[in-house]
Amino acid sequence: xxxxxxxxxxxxxxxxxxxxxxxxxxxxxxxxxxxxxxxxxxxxxxxxxxxxxxxxxxxxxxxxxxxxxxxxxxxxxxxxxxxxxxxxxxxxxxxxxxxxxxxxxxxxxxxxxxxxxxxxxxxxxxxxxxxxxxxxxxxxxxxxxxxxxxxxxxxxxxxxxxxxxxxxxxxxxxxxxxxxxxxxxxxxxxxxxxxxxxxxxxxxxxxxxxxxxxxxxxxxxxxxxxxxxxxxxxxxxxxxxxxxxxxxxxxxxxxxxxxxxxxxxxxxxxxxxxxxxxxxxxxxxxxxxxxxxxxxxxxxxxxxxxxxxxxxxxxxxxxxxxxxxxxxxxxxxxxxxxxxxxxxxxxxxxxxxxxxxxxxxxxxxxxxxxxxxxxxxxxxxxxxxxxxxxxxxxxxxxxxxxxxxxxxxxxxxxxxxxxxxxxxxxxxxxxxxxxxxxxxxxxxxxxxxxxxxxxxxxxxxxxxxxxxxxxxxxxxxxxxxxxxxxxxxxxxxxxxxxxxxx
Numbered sequence: 256x257x258x259x260x261x262x263x264x265x266x267x268x269x270x271x272x273x274x275x276x277x278x279x280x281x282x283x284x285x286x287x288x289x290x291x292x293x294x295x296x297x298x299x300x301x302x303x304x305x306x307x308x309x310x311x312x313x314x315x316x317x318x319x320x321x322x323x324x325x326x327x328x329x330x331x332x333x334x335x336x337x338x339x340x341x342x343x344x345x346x347x348x349x350x351x352x353x354x355x356x357x358x359x360x361x362x363x364x365x366x367x368x369x370x371x372x373x374x375x376x377x378x379x380x381x382x383x384x385x386x387x388x389x390x391x392x393x394x395x396x397x398x399x400x401x402x403x404x405x406x407x408x409x410x411x412x413x414x415x416x417x418x419x420x421x422x423x424x425x426x427x428x429x430x431x432x433x434x435x436x437x438x439x440x441x442x443x444x445x446x447x448x449x450x451x452x453x454x455x456x457x458x459x460x461x462x463x464x465x466x467x468x469x470x471x472x473x474x475x476x477x478x479x480x481x482x483x484x485x486x487x488x489x490x491x492x493x494x495x496x497x498x499x500x501x502x503x504x505x506x507x508x509x510x511x512x513x514x515x516x517x518x519x520x521x522x523x524x525x526x527x528x529x530x531x532x533x534x535x536x537x538x539x540x541x542x543x544x545x546x547x548x549x550x551x552x553x554x555x556x557x558x559x560x561x562x563x564x565x566x567x568x569x570x571x572x573x574x575x576x577x578x579x580x581x582x583x584x585x586x587x588x589x590x591x592x593x594x595x596x597x598x599x600x601x602x603x604x605x606x607x608x609x610x611x612x613x614x615x616x617x618x619x620x621x622x623x624x625x626x627x628x629x630x631x632x633x634x635x636x637x638x639x640x641x642x643x644x645x646x647x648x649x650x651x652x653x654x655x656x657x658x659x660x661x662x663x664x665x666x667x668x669x670x671x672x673x674x675x676x677x678x679x680x681x682x683x684x685x686x687x688x689x690x691x692x693x694x695x696x697x698x699x700x701x702x703x704x705x706x707x708x709x710x711x712x713x714x715x716x717x718x719x720x721x722x723x724x725x726x727x728x729x730x731x732x733x734x735x736x737x738x739x740x741x742x743x744x745x746x747x748x749x750x751x752x753x754x755x756x757x
Contacts, residue, residue: 304422
């Protein structure tokens with residue numbers, strides 16, 4: 256039970272609740288989390304969001320953000336109250352047009368009590384007015400808002416939304432987005448999807464973006480600063496918009512030489528994964544001091560440090576592969592992270608083959624041989640690594656090794672049918688590692704439980720018989736390091752989640 260403080264305007268809500276007939280005894284608060292064991296406080300229960308409309312104003316000089324979020328949802332139970340995940344300062348909440356009582360609790364909970372209870376299956380519109388300085392807010396000991404010399408950026412995994420808009424912050428609740436941002440003239444606002452329009456008036460410019468396919472909250476992004484924007488079209492006809500901070504210094508050339516290949520790489524990946532799932536494409540490189548990249552939907556975020564040693568097309572391959580594996584098909588629980596990272600890493604291995612710098616088989620052999628049996632690398636289980644190891648290198652490299660083991664077991668024809676079939680089967684939805692195993696078994700006609708257990712769930716190095724059965728053990732002798740290895744390894748720690756929590 257939560258003890259609620261009655262906010263101004265809540266007395267009528269209390270009177271209404273007292274008048275509820277006994278038949279409404281099923282009314283209860285929505286859960287303050289979706290039940291994800293890795294992050295119990297993330298997301299909320301009792302409703303499902305279909306659309307976020309975010310109308311924002313941001314002042315780069317002071318990092319002040321004010322906004323009105325309109326959330327279109329439907330209840331999934333009889334609700335007396337419900338939560339949103341949010342950190343900024345709320346000034347008003349309305350539910351279905353009427354003012355609602357609200358209070359904050361925990362690290363990021365915004366508890367809302369509507370004036371009238373909500374019946375299961377009912378449409379609901381929630382309006383939240385708010386303001387604040389995102390960089391001043393922390394939750395769980397860190398911030399996901401990156402202050403830059405000319406503005407700010409929201410990009411992090413597994414969370415970033417709470418720093419700039421109220422949300423049901425878990426990948427299980429995906430929605431479409433309209434993001435409208437007012438910024439001073441001469442400043443740009445970058446977000447997901449397609450740029451619908453811009454309009455200037457009285458020293459301010461409004462940027463209007465639309466994401467018309469379901470998108471997880473952590474994949475929504477906002478970047479405000481002084482950017483140079485390039486536009487084009489991929490060979491397959493997808494509009495491409497890239498943005499580069501005007502202050503990237505020595506990294507500017509390498510960043511452009513990498514990210515400007517986005518259209519080419521997306522078209523190439525479509526040959527393995529099927530048609531690109533969205534109507535917009537691109538990437539952006541703000542002047543942040545972070546070290547990671549992130550697959551923010553349709554427009555990945557790249558840190559300048561990704562290009563400190565020259566062009567890095569491999570990292571672009573990784574983030575674009577996520578558009579199919581992680582973005583279109585999102586995980587059900589954060590323990591399913593292998594669905595995202597194992598396949599994005601494997602896409603880098605396929606790119607290595609494409610570039611003639613080492614085959615996926617050679618890369619798998621190298622990973623297997625370079626980690627002795629007593630290496631802690633093998634204690635991380637990519638199929639359920641635990642929150643402390645969610646972005647451990649083993650999830651990437653051992654995860655990709657598991658993909659190669661699957662390829663060798665079922666053969667190329669079935670393997671590539673599995674790769675293409677997965678994003679088609681679960682397009683714009685959610686799925687688990689168990690779902691993937693079932694999918695692979697259906698497509699290949701082979702039992703694969705033992706293989707998945709060996710390569711994804713055992714906290715030890717697969718021994719020689721299992722490795723030979725998966726054709727990733729070369730026997731005695733050194734395994735030559737593929738030429739692409741250093742480029743691929745340069746993307747290690749690609750999401751850098753540990754920078755903030757651990």
